[in-house]
Amino acid sequence: MTDAGRHPNITLLTMSEVKEITGFVGSFHARILKRARYVKEKECTACGDCVEVCPVIIPDEFNMGLSSRRAIYSPFPQAVPSAYAVDIARCLGHNPIICGKCIEKCKKRCIDFDMNDEEMEFDVGTIIVATGMEAYDPTILDEYGYTRYENVLTSMELERLINAGGPTSGKVIRLTDSKVPKSVAFIQCVGSRSQRRGRPYCSNICCMNTVKSTIMLKEHYPDMEVKVFYIDIRAFGKGFEDLFRRSKGMGVRYIRGLPGDIKQDPATRDLVLTVENTATNELESHHTEMVVLAVGLEPPADMKAIQEMLALQTTSDGFYLEAHPKLQPVDSATRGIFFAGCAEGPKDIKDSVTQASAATARAMRLMNPGSLTVEAITAAVDQKLCNACGLCAKVCPYNAISVDKKAKTAAVVTEAACSGCGTCAAECPAMAITMNHFTDAQIEAQIDAVLEGNAAERIPVFACNWCSYAGADFAGVSRLHYPPNTRLIRTMCSGRVHEKFIWRAFAKGAPVVLLSGCHIGDCHYMNANQWTERRIKRMWKKMEKMGLRTERLSLEWISAAEGLRFQEVMEKMEKIRKSVTSKEIAETMRIVKKQKAHSKSKMSTAARDD
Numbered sequence: 153m154t155d156a157g158r159h160p161n162i163t164l165l166t167m168s169e170v171k172e173i174t175g176f177v178g179s180f181h182a183r184i185l186k187r188a189r190y191v192k193e194k195e196c197t198a199c200g201d202c203v204e205v206c207p208v209i210i211p212d213e214f215n216m217g218l219s220s221r222r223a224i225y226s227p228f229p230q231a232v233p234s235a236y237a238v239d240i241a242r243c244l245g246h247n248p249i250i251c252g253k254c255i256e257k258c259k260k261r262c263i264d265f266d267m268n269d270e271e272m273e274f275d276v277g278t279i280i281v282a283t284g285m286e287a288y289d290p291t292i293l294d295e296y297g298y299t300r301y302e303n304v305l306t307s308m309e310l311e312r313l314i315n316a317g318g319p320t321s322g323k324v325i326r327l328t329d330s331k332v333p334k335s336v337a338f339i340q341c342v343g344s345r346s347q348r349r350g351r352p353y354c355s356n357i358c359c360m361n362t363v364k365s366t367i368m369l370k371e372h373y374p375d376m377e378v379k380v381f382y383i384d385i386r387a388f389g390k391g392f393e394d395l396f397r398r399s400k401g402m403g404v405r406y407i408r409g410l411p412g413d414i415k416q417d418p419a420t421r422d423l424v425l426t427v428e429n430t431a432t433n434e435l436e437s438h439h440t441e442m443v444v445l446a447v448g449l450e451p452p453a454d455m456k457a458i459q460e461m462l463a464l465q466t467t468s469d470g471f472y473l474e475a476h477p478k479l480q481p482v483d484s485a486t487r488g489i490f491f492a493g494c495a496e497g498p499k500d501i502k503d504s505v506t507q508a509s510a511a512t513a514r515a516m517r518l519m520n521p522g523s524l525t526v527e528a529i530t531a532a533v534d535q536k537l538c539n540a541c542g543l544c545a546k547v548c549p550y551n552a553i554s555v556d557k558k559a560k561t562a563a564v565v566t567e568a569a570c571s572g573c574g575t576c577a578a579e580c581p582a583m584a585i586t587m588n589h590f591t592d593a594q595i596e597a598q599i600d601a602v603l604e605g606n607a608a609e610r611i612p613v614f615a616c617n618w619c620s621y622a623g624a625d626f627a628g629v630s631r632l633h634y635p636p637n638t639r640l641i642r643t644m645c646s647g648r649v650h651e652k653f654i655w656r657a658f659a660k661g662a663p664v665v666l667l668s669g670c671h672i673g674d675c676h677y678m679n680a681n682q683w684t685e686r687r688i689k690r691m692w693k694k695m696e697k698m699g700l701r702t703e704r705l706s707l708e709w710i711s712a713a714e715g716l717r718f719q720e721v722m723e724k725m726e727k728i729r730k731s732v733t734s735k736e737i738a739e740t741m742r743i744v745k746k747q748k749a750h751s752k753s754k755m756s757t758a759a760r761d762d
Contacts (some may be wrong), residue, residue: 158604165184166233176488178278191262191264196235206254219318280512282493283493286449286452288447290343292349297423301416302328307444329421339446357383359382363387406479425438472484474491487572487674492511494509531577541557544563544579544585546578549573550571572588575648596653600656608734608737611663613667615642620709627717627719645680646667646669659748663704670709
């Protein structure tokens with residue numbers, strides 16, 4: 153951290169908050185609010201004289217409240233910059249000045265209560281999101297008695313106790329009597345792997361953090377009895393299994409099962425744990441002098457603000473979703489934005505450093521050439537047809553379209569930000585947007601071609617490039633047999649499929665139509681397939697009013713690896729196709745053509761009125 157602070161090409165903005173980010177890859181504009189430190193950081197030498205005279209005592213957040221700090225303080229040892237900061241909300245020397253002892257004591261006159269928050273703006277080419285994580289608060293888990301029993305600690309609190317720079321200089325003590333405990337019990341997966349309370353995912357680091365802590369306790373206190381209550385130990389990393397065996401070899405006892413209840417002995421303040429040992433299928437009671445809860449990790453509370461600012465996706469766990477878990481593990485779906493550390497999911501230091509290095513390399517790869525090559529598949533707006541309704545800007549997952557609805561200014565597409573999903577073109581009521589390389593005329597020509605001849609025997613399938621089209625290809629290379637009358641029409645995203653394409657297929661005599669794409673939450677264009685779902689639901693309602701069977705239009709989510717699912721879906725579509733009679737097809741063609749003529753008549757009338 154010190155090296156980063158001294159690097160001439162790195163600007164560290166501590167005590168700062170990102171307020172707004174606009175723009176696109178190569179041209180992001182960031183607005184930063186830098187909070188006032190009330191200490192001149194370039195002049196402060198961190199001598200500590202001001203701290204000695206400060207009368208305000210506050211629990212120290214870095215030491216998890218196990219020690220105290222003053223209103224003027226350094227956040228933690230070796231903090232960068234090496235300068236003190238004033239906790240202005242608790243300081244007595246500001247507005248009005250009641251105290252002012254730190255100002256009198258500071259010989260270099262570094263303290264300035266007239267400092268104000270500063271707003272800064274930067275133009276940057278790429279962004280790396282490293283929002284970190286937070287430890288789970290186990291207070292809600294009443295059965296473990298955290299905050300009710302003083303000798304129940306979290307793994308973070310034990311970390312500070314056992315650290316040589318901690319509040320007890322590395323001596324592990326019970327908070328009730330300040331004595332070294334003769335026995336310590338660890339409870340794993342607190343706040344993790346729980347469907348009812350806490351988080352459903354594994355937090356990745358808890359098992360090995362506990363193994364490390366047990367080894368340190370045994371090294372400091374060989375006679376201490378240490379027990380670990382667990383579901384299963386996940387020692388998957390390099391050298392982790394060796395550490396686990398070393399811990400057991402030092403006498404640490406691992407018991408398979410999580411305690412259902414903790415009680416406190418009122419006389420001794422010792423703790424009694426009741427647990428079902430799943431290895432022996434027996435209900436056991438264990439006495440211990442200290443309990444450590446191995447708490448899990450969860451996304452920080454302010455991740456939502458960054459998500460909205462950068463148009464990012466999140467997983468069901470609340471962490472950011474990468475563009476591709478295997479091929480682009482540090483890229484976001486928005487070009488020019490990358491992830492590092494726990495922003496994308498819980499991970500240890502080694503994995504965080506590895507991912508940070510990868511994110512940096514990916515950012516350099518974009519910036520080093522000095523110019524960007526833009527994908528040719530982008531949207532283009534016909535300024536004459538656009539009525540500035542703003543719907544295209546609303547549905548764009550990348551905020552690549554700007555439109556002023558009040559001024560009635562036509563929409564403008566930022567090509568560098570556009571990823572070519574085509575959702576805007578499918579939703580535009582004025583038909584003012586053209587998708588380069590996937591134009592309406594090109595797609596309609598494909599529909600006409602696949603239904604030419606004996607249309608009643610064909611199954612037209614609109615398949616998204618990234619998932620369902622690849623799923624069909626995977627079914628083929630896997631030698632899975634699906635109906636040979638399947639006719640694929642590739643689009644970059646299911647969001648590109650306009651209603652008129654489906655109506656055209658029915659008007660040409662298609663007995664059934666399948667629209668397929670990525671699973672909800674896995675769309676390569678963030679949330680574009682959610683607009684697909686809304687569009688198809690609207691069409692189903694229209695089909696009901698027109699007297700058409702809704703099952704003839706199917707919407708299915710198929711991933712690139714689901715070749716078997718593609719086979720099953722096509723076999724289902726073939727069964728539906730066989731149930732559609734020639735009379736029903738003819739009636740559908742008549743109804744759709746009549747509806748199309750009626751719509752054209754209404755548009756002509758509206759044009760004459762204008």
